Amino acid sequence: MTSNASRSTLSLLGTMATALALQSCFQRGSFAVLFVHLLCLEVITYCVYMVVIYPFFLSPLRGGKFLLGHGMAAYEQPAGNTFLKWMRNVPNDGLIFYRGLFYQDRLLVTSPQALSEVLVTRTYDFQKPKILRDFLRLFLGDGLIIVEEDLHQFQRKNIAPAFTFRVIKEMYPVFWAKAKQFVRVVGEQVAHSPQETLHNAKAEDASVVEIGRWASQVSLDTIGIAIGQDFQTLANSQDPLIANYKELTNPTFENQIYFLCNMVLSPTFVSALPWRVNQRNKRLLRNIASKCLGLIETKKEELESGTRASRYSDVLSLLIESRNFSTSQLVDQILTLMVAGHETTWSTFTWITFLLARHPGIQQNLRNEVTENLPCPKSADPSEVDFDFDVAEKLPILNGVCNETLRLYPAIPVTARDVVRPTQLAGQHVPAGTQIIVSPWAINRDETLWGADAHEFKPERWIDIDEAGKQRVNNTGGTHSNYAFLTFLHGPRSCIGQGFAKAELRLLVAAFVACFEMQMADPHEVVIPYGVVAVKPKTGLHLRLKRLPV
Numbered sequence: 001m002t003s004n005a006s007r008s009t010l011s012l013l014g015t016m017a018t019a020l021a022l023q024s025c026f027q028r029g030s031f032a033v034l035f036v037h038l039l040c041l042e043v044i045t046y047c048v049y050m051v052v053i054y055p056f057f058l059s060p061l062r063g064g065k066f067l068l069g070h071g072m073a074a075y076e077q078p079a080g081n082t083f084l085k086w087m088r089n090v091p092n093d094g095l096i097f098y099r100g101l102f103y104q105d106r107l108l109v110t111s112p113q114a115l116s117e118v119l120v121t122r123t124y125d126f127q128k129p130k131i132l133r134d135f136l137r138l139f140l141g142d143g144l145i146i147v148e149e150d151l152h153q154f155q156r157k158n159i160a161p162a163f164t165f166r167v168i169k170e171m172y173p174v175f176w177a178k179a180k181q182f183v184r185v186v187g188e189q190v191a192h193s194p195q196e197t198l199h200n201a202k203a204e205d206a207s208v209v210e211i212g213r214w215a216s217q218v219s220l221d222t223i224g225i226a227i228g229q230d231f232q233t234l235a236n237s238q239d240p241l242i243a244n245y246k247e248l249t250n251p252t253f254e255n256q257i258y259f260l261c262n263m264v265l266s267p268t269f270v271s272a273l274p275w276r277v278n279q280r281n282k283r284l285l286r287n288i289a290s291k292c293l294g295l296i297e298t299k300k301e302e303l304e305s306g307t308r309a310s311r312y313s314d315v316l317s318l319l320i321e322s323r324n325f326s327t328s329q330l331v332d333q334i335l336t337l338m339v340a341g342h343e344t345t346w347s348t349f350t351w352i353t354f355l356l357a358r359h360p361g362i363q364q365n366l367r368n369e370v371t372e373n374l375p376c377p378k379s380a381d382p383s384e385v386d387f388d389f390d391v392a393e394k395l396p397i398l399n400g401v402c403n404e405t406l407r408l409y410p411a412i413p414v415t416a417r418d419v420v421r422p423t424q425l426a427g428q429h430v431p432a433g434t435q436i437i438v439s440p441w442a443i444n445r446d447e448t449l450w451g452a453d454a455h456e457f458k459p460e461r462w463i464d465i466d467e468a469g470k471q472r473v474n475n476t477g478g479t480h481s482n483y484a485f486l487t488f489l490h491g492p493r494s495c496i497g498q499g500f501a502k503a504e505l506r507l508l509v510a511a512f513v514a515c516f517e518m519q520m521a522d523p524h525e526v527v528i529p530y531g532v533v534a535v536k537p538k539t540g541l542h543l544r545l546k547r548l549p550v
């Protein structure tokens with residue numbers, strides 16, 4: 001602000017000096033008349049420059065469309081890539097201003113300092129867009145993802161104990177059992193659809209598999225584990241809760257149009273329309289709520305009678321035991337966890353296998369590491385349940401591969417916040433109504449934070465070598481800022497399930513790499529990340545898998 005004031009003063013002085021000079025050169029007209037003429041000329045030139053010349057011809061962001069501005073930037077694929085280009089090319093001090101759809105004010109946040117203000121220091125000044133919350137509320141009620149301010153603080157405080165390190169540690173054997181089932185069923189598919197050969201392996205040992213389908217099923221089953229109910233989708237069980245959930249979240253053309261209408265019009269207006277999707281959604285939600293109620297009742301009975309079948313404390317039991325949630329609030333939280341944890345983990349696992357298929361050397365090193373340190377995923381040894389799976393957290397290559405994939409392919413590449421009250425950001429006043437854009441995709445690939453090789457897959461970023469020459473896990477990726485890695489965001493609204501997701505991914509990847517050698521089915525395929533939430537390969541990920549004799 002100070003520099004703007006001094007620039008105006010300087011410009012005014014300049015105009016006065018020019019008026020004086022002209023007056024003395026031509027000896028005509030009064031100083032005041034010349035000054036006023038010059039000032040008008042300057043103002044007109046300035047306006048033409050600001051309104052026409054700069055935005056349309058000179059600005060690095062020139063090219064915005066009529067009425068759309070640069071609003072489509074958030075939807076260009078891969079989502080977040082346009083923001084990454086702007087961060088590279090538009091000089092900025094932590095914020096890039098642009099015009100969204102219908103010229104709405106948008107600020108892209110680019111520096112760790114500004115990110116810390118949005119995500120941590122003044123979280124509740126920057127809230128999830130109301131229209132998105134209203135839409136999600138139709139499905140998730142007042143679940144953790146949707147609520148704001150005091151209610152969010154209350155829920156977060158009471159849900160967090162269900163995601164502590166100790167709780168996740170107890171779940172490791174269950175995750176491992178699921179990982180074993182996963183490699184078994186994928187192995188059966190490889191054995192039963194012998195189409196391809198790999199390195200001259202016998203045909204029945206190698207076949208092409210679309211890995212996303214399996215990743216989706218194992219991730220749903222694992223979320224089930226969080227709520228104390230293994231849905232067994234891997235075993236093709238037709239759990240009615242899952243059947244309804246899948247119908248609700250299936251990205252059909254009609255569902256996508258429905259979502260768009262909700263975002264452009266208002267969820268209240270769209271739900272009042274005589275559209276069959278509305279009736280269908282109501283029916284599905286009624287079914288889901290009744291299944292969740294059944295789940296909660298059974299869990300409550302188990303807890304009261306002390307007949308809990310499993311030795312681990314699932315998230316739902318812990319929420320019930322906290323006595324802070326009514327039954328209908330528990331239903332909201334169950335659905336929230338399913339929606340938040342299913343596609344995100346599915347997408348990340350898919351990208352891990354993609355990167356391993358593209359980097360056979362890293363794949364082999366990882367295989368060596370996990371086979372040396374973890375039990376065999378095909379073993380039926382019952383004592384395995386006592387194995388200390390914490391060791392998986394200390395395996396440098398496993399940790400490096402998972403973190404590096406999470407960095408390069410964040411499941412949520414772009415997220416938005418609305419400024420709900422006038423506030424400050426990066427030293428600037430920001431009025432209410434401005435929309436803030438945070439792009440994990442762009443920040444995670446920013447060369448100023450990650451170096452010139454930011455776009456490369458380098459698990460070694462996450463590995464230190466100690467004095468004895470041993471590899472050690474490093475959890476910063478070698479950067480100097482916490483805010484360089486935004487996959488789970490940071491602060492009070494960061495992903496509450498990140499420890500859960502990382503633990504699950506580690507064991508799934510370990511079991512998978514131990515059992516299969518992966519190659520791209522078509523080594524020349526250009527795999528396109530697609531989607532705005534839970535980005536996945538556009539046409540699925542087709543891998544050629546060879547079963548290994550573990």
Ligand code: HEM
Nearest residue numbers: 145340341344345348411412415487488493495496497501
């Ligand atoms: C690789 C997997 C995952 C990724 C990349 C991920 C990423 C994220 C991100 C970026 C957010 C913040 C979104 C925003 O505010 O705009 C978030 C929130 C959340 N995530 Fe995750 N997530 C993952 C897995 C999970 C899992 C497995 C669970 C539950 C079991 C979960 C539960 C949640 C919940 C409840 C929130 C809302 C937190 C709040 O607002 O306080 N997530 N996640």
